[in-house]
Every structure is written in C-alpha cells, then in structure tokens.
Amino acid sequence: MNFYSLVFLFFPIPGVFLLILGLGFLKGRGRAFCTGLGMAILVFLAFPVTSKLLVLPLLVHGQSLVEIIDSRPDVILVPTGGVRQVGDADYVPKEHTMARITHAKHLQDVLQIPMIVSGGDVKGIGTSESAIAVKAVQLEADKVILDQKAMNTAQNVDAFVEIMKQNGLSRPVVATDAVHTRRVAATLLAHGVSAALSPAWEDVATPITPQDFVPSRIGYRYANRVAIAYAAILKYLAQGHFQWGHLTAIK
Template sequence: MIYVIKFIYSFVLPPGTFVVLLTLLALWLLWKKQRGPAVLLLAVTLLLYLASAPMIANPLMRSLESRYAQPEQVQGDCLVVLGGGATTGTPDIDGKGSLGGSAASRLLTAVRLHRLTGLPVLFSGGQVFADSGNEGDIARRQLLGLGVDERSILIENRSLNTEQNAEFTAALMKEHGLSRPVLVTSAFHMQRAVAEFRQAGMEVQPYPTDYHISAAASAAWYAGKLAPSPGAIETVGTTLKEYLGILAAVIKEKI
C-alpha cells in the first residue's frame, strides 16, 4: 500500500502534476480538432515525462559512474579533492558555512583515505557565486574538525570550475614538490575531471566516490521507475551537463 501511495503522489506533485495537466490540455485540443498544437504539446509532455522518469535518469547516470572503478590500492603522493558547492552563513559545529552534498561526500572519502595512507589532503574549490561559501576555506575548517593535522592540509580556494581546479591544483602541487595526485571526486564527475587534469599536465589515479545510483539499479525493476520524480530531472540535468563538459574538453584538446 505504501508504494501505491508513493506512485499516486508522484502524479499529484510536480513534475508529475505538470505531465497530467499538459496531457489533459493536449487531449482537450484534440477534442477541439486542433491537431497541430495538440501533437506539439504531447511531444513536449513526453519529453518532460522521459526527463523526469527514473527508468531514463538512472541508466544515464550509471553510464558515467561506471567509467572508473575504485582502485584496490592507493598509489600517489597527495589526495586531491574537488569541491562541489557550499553554503555561506549557515550554522556548522565549529563555524559558519557547510560543503554541499557531493563536496561533503568527497571530503569524507578523502579523510578516510588519509587515515589509511597518511597522504596529505589537497582540497580545491573557491567561491563560485556571491551567495555561496568559499569551499576551500570551509573544507580547511572541516578537515581540522575531523582531526586532520594542519600540516597535512593544502587548500586551493580560487578555482571556479573543473578546469581551474586542475590548473591551480597543478601549480600548488608543483610548489610543494608533489606530482602523483590521487583524484577524489564524484563518480559522475570523474571522466571530465581526469580530462582536465591531463590537459593541465597531470596524470592522476582516479578514486571515484559519491555514487548516486546503486550498482544493482539496472537489474531491479518496479513501478516507481515509471513515476515522474524531481530527483530524476536533477539527475538527467547533471548527466547532460557532464557530457557537455566532456565534449568541450575533447574539442579543447583537439584545438
């Protein structure tokens, strides 16, 4: 019964409610014999539905997340963590501002790897928007709060995108005599990040984390995968953004 209620809710709340309303409007146009506008509206509605359906979003995201596997053994001289968003002014245990979901997940993985390997942690990320936090500064505070020694922390807090992450990190590593980065970022972001670091002259050992889709998601099937979901729209948007970024990196490499 719980799953039936969840399925119904998905069509009562956005984006499902928009799919229902647009479909009804298209049927009304057909009833009014306005075939052209009705067909166009149905096509738009179908695109909206497909973009919001987990059965489409999950395989798209998995196509990125499955590109690299976590290595069995870490081989490098520095753990490089890429930022992924932060808030400013929000309360935290020991200060103001917090890393966003993906950035926090990446940082947590790096701290665990640091405890296993003793490698220094280099966090890369600046303040992307006027109302967002400076990721590098927040990461420094949180790394210290998690017990990482200050001598094992390097911060790059100026970069605004993945290209600058790679460029500024390469310079900072060179300054500290480091040359073999273990790259820690979200699995969906790894392919683009590896390409940007390669263009910056650095070969990395990828260590993907922050997986969004279960490994068994492609095998499991249930009615909920047909239900429109705002999370699925976000997943599709994230995936398309990454593929555009990968395409841009490929074009830039060939120019």
C-alpha cells in the same frame, strides 16, 4: 546566471514548454504533436532509470583501494562542489562537496599522504569553498594544502598541477563525484598528469533498483544532474581544456 544554471533551468523545461505551446497556442496536428512530445519527455525523464542509463558513458571504474595503495600515490586531489547556507547559520558544504571531502578523508586515513583541496569563494561570501569543506571534516592543517582561488573545474586542475609542481608531488589520486571524475581526469591528462581515480558515492551512479522504474521527482533531479554533466563536457571540449582522446582514455 552562469552556463550550468541555464542548463539546469531548461532541462526538462522543454517538455513543459511544448505542453504549454500545444495546449495554449496551437491547433490540430501541431497541438497534438507538441502536447504528445511534451508529455513523453516529462514522463520519460520522471523514471530514475532513464538517467541511470544515460549517465553510464560518463562513469569510470576507478581503482580499488588495494590498487590505489599499490600505485603508491603521494597526494589526494579534491575539487569542491559548492556550499549552501542553512537558515541564518554559517555556510556548509553542499552534498557533492561533502561526499568528496569525506571520501578523501577516508583515503587520507588509509594512505597517510597530503591532500590538496581546491575551491574558491564562488558565492562571494568572504570564505572559500575549500576552507569550508576542510572545516566541516576537521582536517588537520598540516595534512592539507588549500587552493582558495579556483572558480571551476578547469581552474581546480590548474591549481592542482601548480601546487604539485611546487611540492614535488607527481602521483595523484582524484577524489570527486562519480559523474565528475571523467572530466577532472581528462583535464589533468591534458596537462600531462595521469591520476589514480577513486570516485566518491553519488546516487545517480548507483546500481539500478526496482524503485528506479517508478516515476518520481528524483527522476527529474537525476536528469538535471546528467544534463549538466554532459553540457560541461561539451563546453570543456569546445574551450580546449581537453581533447576527445583525453576523455576516452579514461577507463
């Protein structure tokens, strides 16, 4: 089980743990405190608006399509975000991967520039995520360069930088999830590469609506997504993939 799986499992599990601790093992004030805090955490996170507010510091404005065209990019960078198996059928892109590659294809149709898709065989199924993603949207082979080795975002960026150097490319535009964009851009910036940013659609990054004030399972799904995003940034800072200045330089 990897680092991000642990984050997913234990958030908002602390709320459940406190409830069990308070109701099953404690008495008096300790019981009241743990039970009350556990309930507060679970209720607080059940509202989708909670995560939509917590995610705001992670989001970047990115550039409009007109601004991207004016910047004259020469390559689109797409990191994959996982694959899944549907029944006994072949593997298909997960929601995040599909959003990224679909958005990138739209950009490519407009910009008419090559695309680098990076994603290795993370699940050990004998096929890379990048190959599965490209197949899903039927990209033409002569318009895409595959990196089939990267196992995480840091390795995605290493591959992007190396492939760009090999092909004389220097003006990238990044196409990834709205919540993922800042981490990718900061990691690129740490390599000395400044990129135009075109975040793909992501539900937790959409404007707040009245429905977001109604508690639901969506609130917990959003909360896990935001927790993993923050945990990933802290991990990358600790591992030296980028510095705080790189992170805050992304607007």
